[in-house]
Amino acid sequence: MDPSFWHQRWEKNEIGFHEGKPNPFLVKHFHELSVAKGRRIFVPLCGKTQDISWLLSRGYRVAGAELSQLAIEQLFIELGMQPEIATVGSVEQWSANNLDIFVGDIFAVSEKMLGPIDAVYDRAALVAFPEDMRKRYTAHLTEVTTKSPQLLICYEYDQSLMDGPPFSVNNEEVHRHYATTYDLTLLSSTEVAGGLKGKGPVKEDVWLLKRK
Numbered sequence: 001m002d003p004s005f006w007h008q009r010w011e012k013n014e015i016g017f018h019e020g021k022p023n024p025f026l027v028k029h030f031h032e033l034s035v036a037k038g039r040r041i042f043v044p045l046c047g048k049t050q051d052i053s054w055l056l057s058r059g060y061r062v063a064g065a066e067l068s069q070l071a072i073e074q075l076f077i078e079l080g081m082q083p084e085i086a087t088v089g090s091v092e093q094w095s096a097n098n099l100d101i102f103v104g105d106i107f108a109v110s111e112k113m114l115g116p117i118d119a120v121y122d123r124a125a126l127v128a129f130p131e132d133m134r135k136r137y138t139a140h141l142t143e144v145t146t147k148s149p150q151l152l153i154c155y156e157y158d159q160s161l162m163d164g165p166p167f168s169v170n171n172e173e174v175h176r177h178y179a180t181t182y183d184l185t186l187l188s189s190t191e192v193a194g195g196l197k198g199k200g201p202v203k204e205d206v207w208l209l210k211r212k
Helices: 003-011 024-033 051-057 069-079 131-144 171-178
Strands: 040-044 061-066 084-088 091-096 099-103 119-122 150-157 182-191 202-211
Touching (some): 024 051, 024 119, 024 150, 024 182, 051 061, 051 069, 069 091, 069 099, 131 171, 150 171, 171 182, 171 202
Parallel strands (some): 040 119, 061 099, 119 150
Antiparallel strands (some): 150 202, 182 202
């Protein structure tokens, strides 16, 4: 997907994907990852999600990756933090108080840049990529996080009814991307009230991925 799409969404404040509160599935299921406080959680394509504030408030360190600098400027303002900014390869690293955000192309973030990761929380990343990019994304995420366990949230709906993002990622596709590396558990599958953008029924699936 063209990066200009996401830059324009943030510039126009067309960010319906931003929840404005901690995700209820994160709150309900995060303990399934069995990650001790003080460990480091990676949030890919994080935007200015309040899930970061929720994780920090519970004693975790957080790393994120986000294409839009505008989103990250807003994130740090809302957190009341003044970041230190450094150029690392072709991305910028914004850091403060147990938080590191890599601003730029997530595919330019290497394992070495990212540093140790103990778990991944993917609410809006996999479903943000079109089908032809999802295999590349899942392979990259698995590599740079050294197969860390994941809490993954996906949408499942009739893709012919609506163009993404968010794109539909069904159970079969989740297995196709991750089953060789992880043991997969479907923690919940919930019908979304009102469907997705009024275009038809949609399920929200929450997956636990544990390294084999």
